Amino acid sequence: MLEKISHIILLKDFYGPLLTEKQQNVLNLHYEDDLSFTEIADEMNISRQAVYDTVKKAESLLEQYEQKLGLVQRFRIMDGRINELSSLLEGEVDQQAISQAVEISRELSRLL
């Protein structure tokens, strides 16, 4: 469940601006502020069913954007590579570390 929540939050970070303001609000209240559907319904003066439908619709749109653009997948790969790079450069930097760092910077360039 936690994994699902962090996945949706990541999708929202990348594609949130492509959603309507209402969709963004409802997702924020549910996933960032941890409000239940009923609490959101009370706060926004709409039915619980409307909240549910909005969340499902917004999640579906986020997944569709990810299928088309793959930004989250690319983010995960680049984030891993940049962490490796930092570890290499912050350790003892010998010739081998430099070669590996060069290789990572080339890979980052290809991934952009």
Next chain:
Amino acid sequence: MLEKISHIILLKDFYGPLLTEKQQNVLNLHYEDDLSFTEIADEMNISRQAVYDTVKKAESLLEQYEQKLGLVQRFRIMDGRINELSSLLEGEVDQQAISQAVEISRELSRLL
């Protein structure tokens, strides 16, 4: 003019999958294959006006996506930093170069 073309091609690289197949086809024929509106109209069996409208609509959508997500702007910044990083690592790597490379890798991490 060349600058406009390369800007549109870059936008298309990032956001192309969010356009319809027809919009993508028309942009490819115009910007990648360098066909005129009239040539595209002949090839696709539609009017020149329809080609023009499709190109303008597609360009406008691409610009709207960029305004919302800013992927091309981020790409340009990250591309510049990764090039700096490669130059540093492929030159003479002294302590100063390592410090600068660490700084760049931290910045890349923030930009992700």
